[in-house]
Amino acid sequence: GQQLNQSPQSMFIQEGEDVSMNCTSSSIFNTWLWYKQEPGEGPVLLIALYKAGELTSNGRLTAQFGITRKDSFLNISASIPSDVGIYFCAGRRMNYGGSQGNLIFGKGTKLSVKP
Amino acid sequence: GAVVSQHPSWVICKSGTSVKIECRSLDFQATTMFWYRQFPKQSLMLMATSNEGSKATYEQGVEKDKFLINHASLTLSTLTVTSAHPEDSSFYICSAPRTGVQETQYFGPGTRLLVL
Numbered sequence: 001g002q003q004l005n006q007s008p009q010s011m012f013i014q015e016g017e018d019v020s021m022n023c024t025s026s027s028i029f030n031t032w033l034w035y036k037q038e039p040g041e042g043p044v045l046l047i048a049l050y051k052a053g054e055l056t057s058n059g060r061l062t063a064q065f066g067i068t069r070k071d072s073f074l075n076i077s078a079s080i081p082s083d084v085g086i087y088f089c090a091g092r093r094m095n096y097g098g099s100q101g102n103l104i105f106g107k108g109t110k111l112s113v114k115p
Numbered sequence: 116g117a118v119v120s121q122h123p124s125w126v127i128c129k130s131g132t133s134v135k136i137e138c139r140s141l142d143f144q145a146t147t148m149f150w151y152r153q154f155p156k157q158s159l160m161l162m163a164t165s166n167e168g169s170k171a172t173y174e175q176g177v178e179k180d181k182f183l184i185n186h187a188s189l190t191l192s193t194l195t196v197t198s199a200h201p202e203d204s205s206f207y208i209c210s211a212p213r214t215g216v217q218e219t220q221y222f223g224p225g226t227r228l229l230v231l
Contacts, residue, residue, distance in 0.1 A: 033220065042121070042208045042222040043159070050217050088158065090220075102149070103210075103220055107158045 006089050006106025013079055014114050021109040022073040023089035031092040032065050032072040033103070038085045046087075047074070079113050086110050118142060119211050121223035128199055129231055136194045136226045138165075138209030144189035145211035150182070153206045153225075165192040199230040 004023045013019060023032070031050055035043035047058050049065035049072060056063055063074045072091070076083055089106040122137045138148055146167045151159040163184055164172040171184035181203075183195040192211075196203050210222040 031218070035222070040206075040225070040227065042119075042210075042225040045219065045221060048217065048219050102161060102164070105158045 004089055004091055004104055004106040006109055008109055009107070010110040010112070012112045012114065015079060015081060017079055019076040019079055019083070019111060020073060021087060021089075022071060023091070023106045024071040025091055025104075026070065027091075027093055028069040029091035030069070030094050032063070033090045033092075034061075034063050034072070034074045035088045035090065036085045037088060037108075043088055076111075079111075081113050081115050084111055084113050118213065118221045119209065119223040121209055121226050123226060124224060125227040125229075127229045127231065130200050131198055134196045134199055134228060136196075136207055136209075136228075138192045138194070138211070138223050140190045140211040140213075140221075143211075143213045145192075145213070146189060147212060148186065148192040149210045149212075149220075150184065150192075150194050151208045151210065153208060159208060162194075165194075167192075196228065199228070201230045204228055204230045 004025050006023045033048050034046045036046055037043040047056050047063040052065055052069045053067050054065040060077045065072055086108040088108045090103045092103050093101040118141050120139045128134050148165040150162045152162050153159050161174050162177045165184045165186040167186040173179045186192045206225050206227050208225040210220050212218050212220045
């Protein structure tokens with residue numbers, strides 16, 4: 001199925017560094033969600049965005065819904081070892097007729113943090 | 116806390132047997148739930164949409180007779196992998212949208228299936 005373009009595919013950083021990842025789409029979305037998945041677990045919702053230009057924070061995490069409605073980014077400030085995991089973006093379009101479309105997922109960004 | 120639960124968290128079975136996985140929304144009702152399959156180091160692949168009171172909607176390439184879905188109530192959907200084979204071994208994850216002013220989708224913790 002269709003997937004979003006998520007980058008980077010992986011990151012290996014030093015503890016304390018800031019992290020930035022993004023997702024882009026050729027389609028306009030009306031919802032962007034960011035999830036974190038740890039090994040053997042289901043994705044956990046981090047931040048949900050519903051309006052173009054919206055900037056939302058959750059602790060050290062900040063995400064923005066792009067003005068064009070075709071992209072979103074997630075920033076993690078002052079990374080710590082427990083930030084390790086795979087981060088997925090997910091977007092939802094409005095279907096023709098007004099119903100909500102299914103979530104479309106990026107391929108994930110694998111984050112490794114060196115203490 | 117968790118808003119979507121799955122049971123079991125892992126299962127090992129012999130080839131040819133059937134395995135049932137339950138997905139429950141814990142503090143909200145969900146007329147729709149989603150079943151995903153995830154292969155190692157890959158993203159989530161939507162298998163089917165479970166609809167309370169009607170038949171599930173399957174994605175292209177997913178065998179409906181192989182993966183039986185029953186949305187028994189507004190808080191429970193089950194996925195049954197029938198006559199499981201080793202190639203069915205995977206990580207299965209369900210999700211449920213919590214609707215309201217703004218809809219948010221929550222995932223269960225996943226079920227690891229190993230077919231011997």
